[in-house]
Each structure stands twice: as structure tokens, then as C-alpha cells.
Amino acid sequence: MEKPTLSVVVPVYNGASTIAACLRALGGALPGGGEILVVDDGSDDGTPEIVEGFDVTLIRHERNRGTSAARNTGWRAAAAARIAFVDADVVVHPRALERMMSWLDAEPDRLGVNGILALEISTPGLVSAFANTSIHYQHRRHGAFVASAFTSVCLMRREALQQMGGWDERWFSRYGDDIATRFSLPADAIRMDCDIQGEHLKSVKLGGLLKHRFNVGYFFLRICRSNAQVVR
Numbered sequence: 225m226e227k228p229t230l231s232v233v234v235p236v237y238n239g240a241s242t243i244a245a246c247l248r249a250l251g252g253a254l255p256g257g258g259e260i261l262v263v264d265d266g267s268d269d270g271t272p273e274i275v276e277g278f279d280v281t282l283i284r285h286e287r288n289r290g291t292s293a294a295r296n297t298g299w300r301a302a303a304a305a306r307i308a309f310v311d312a313d314v315v316v317h318p319r320a321l322e323r324m325m326s327w328l329d330a331e332p333d334r335l336g337v338n339g340i341l342a343l344e345i346s347t348p349g350l351v352s353a354f355a356n357t358s359i360h361y362q363h364r365r366h367g368a369f370v371a372s373a374f375t376s377v378c379l380m381r382r383e384a385l386q387q388m389g390g391w392d393e394r395w396f397s398r399y400g401d402d403i404a405t406r407f408s409l410p411a412d413a414i415r416m417d418c419d420i421q422g423e424h425l426k427s428v429k430l431g432g433l434l435k436h437r438f439n440v441g442y443f444f445l446r447i448c449r450s451n452a453q454v455v456r
Contacts, residue, residue: 229306230258230325230379233298235291236312237265240274242425247278249315249422255322261302262312263294292391295375299385308379314422316377317342324379327415335384335413338363338370339377339420346423359424369412377422384409 232250236243243262250260260280264272266288275282283297299307306328310316316339324337340363363374373380388408 226257228257228259228302228304230255230308230321231299231302231304231306232258232260232308232310232321233295233302234260234262234280234310234312235265235294235298236262236267236271236275237288237291237294238267238269238271239312240267240269240271242313243271244274244277245315245425246310246312247275247280249318250310250321251278253316253318253321255325258321259303261298263298265289265291265294290393291375292393296390296393299380299382299390302382305382306379307382307385309373309375309377310422311376313426314341314376314424316422317420320377320420320422321379323417323420327417328379328381331415334415335387335409336373336378336380337415337417337420338372338374339422340364340374340416340418341376341424342421344423346425363416364418366416368416370414370416371409371411373409373414376424377420378414384413 232254234243234246234250239246247260247262254260260278262275262278262280262282264275264282264284266285272282272284281301283301285294285297295309298309306325308321308324320339324339327337328334341359
């Protein structure tokens with residue numbers, strides 16, 4: 225059998241409220257010859273049972289090990305040389321995966337492609353709208369090339385993941401992944417394309433927003449300190 229042209233890895237932990245919408249969208253966007261791998265990171269809310277209703281490969285962790293570990297399990301089990309990562313609370317637009325593949329075809333030296341979260345969301349509330357809007361425009365300001373993989377919607381070459389040694393599992397929270405890659409890849413390794421988008425389904429409360437902002441700063445400082453110690 226021929227190898228898949230694209231593997232899509234979806235890490236999920238207690239994602240019963242969003243995983244079905246995520247997988248329906250991926251199924252519609254997946255190019256011919258692609259595969260979807262869902263890595264359930266120890267969910268206890270019925271997520272695996274929902275996933276089993278879709279034509280995907282389900283891999284389960286016996287306990288919650290963190291998003292980095294789930295992504296590593298997924299890409300190492302994937303068969304394709306190009307591996308997309310999509311969060312379980314993101315609904316990709318229909319042409320998102322195809323457009324990311326086209327960029328890697330056009331730029332063979334590029335290691336990956338980032339999409340962004342769409343401005344429009346269906347989740348109610350001012351806090352959700354503010355959080356999503358701020359992330360959307362923050363990503364738009366980055367320019368054409370970056371070193372960070374925006375793991376909500378991104379595509380990576382397998383050799384880039386091997387060069388990184390995979391995602392750093394010391395950072396249990398998902399906020400560490402995007403930050404850590406900038407210390408592992410060249411400055412212009414990843415193409416930014418703001419026309420590649422996915423709708424963020426997560427409902428954000430004020431406490432969650434404050435926690436997110438704290439975690440981003442916290443992991444950035446920890447990773448900077450860790451890399452400084454390695455250099456010494």
C-alpha cells in the first residue's frame with residue numbers, strides 16, 4: 225500500500241464538546257490519500273467513544289501526559305512525511321490542509337506552514353470574543369516567516385520534527401509548544417499564511433483568559449532560562 229500523502233494529528237483531552245465538529249471538518253478538508261490520527265491523552269469524559277464513530281486512527285494514553293506528549297505519540301505513529309497538527313477545539317476551513325500542502329510543494333526548503341484562528345467564532349461571550357480577536361491579530365502581525373509552529377493549525381515536515389527532537393515534553397501545558405519551537409528551528413523556517421484558518425470553538429471565561437496570559441509568559445521565561453543554561 226502507498227504511504228499517505230498527509231497525516232493529521234489531533235491531540236485531545238476531555239474534548240467531548242468539540243471533537244466531533246473538529247473531525248467532521250477535517251474529514252471534509254483532508255486531501256485524497258491522507259490519514260487522521262487522534263491521540264486521546266487520558267480523557268474521562270467520553271471523548272474516545274465519540275472518536276470511534278469516525279474513520280480515523282485512535283491512539284490512547286492510559287493517563288494524561290500533556291499536549292506535547294500527545295503530539296509526539298501522534299507524529300511518530302504517522303505514516304506520511306508531512307504532518308499537520310490541529311487542536312481538538314478547532315474547525316478547519318475546507319481548503320486549509322490543501323493550501324498548506326501547496327506551500328510546501330512551492331517552497332521545498334521551508335520546514336512548515338502556519339495557519340491562524342479565524343476572527344469569526346460561534347462561542348458566546350465578550351471574553352471569548354476578546355481572546356480570539358487578540359490571538360487572531362497577534363498572529364497577523366508576525367510577517368511572512370517565523371520560527372514558531374502555531375500548533376492550533378500547522379503543517380510540519382517530518383525532518384523538522386526530527387531536528388527538534390519532537391515537542392519538548394517538559395512543558396506539560398500546550399502553551400509551551402509554540403514558544404519552544406523558536407529555539408529549535410531557523411528564524412524563517414515556517415511560512416505564515418493568514419488565509420489558512422480554523423474556527424476556535426473554545427468558550428473562554430475571564431479566569432481562563434488570565435490563566436492563558438500568565439502561562440504564556442511563564443513558559444516563555446522558563447524556556448528562555450532552560451535554553452540559557454544549555455548554552456552555558
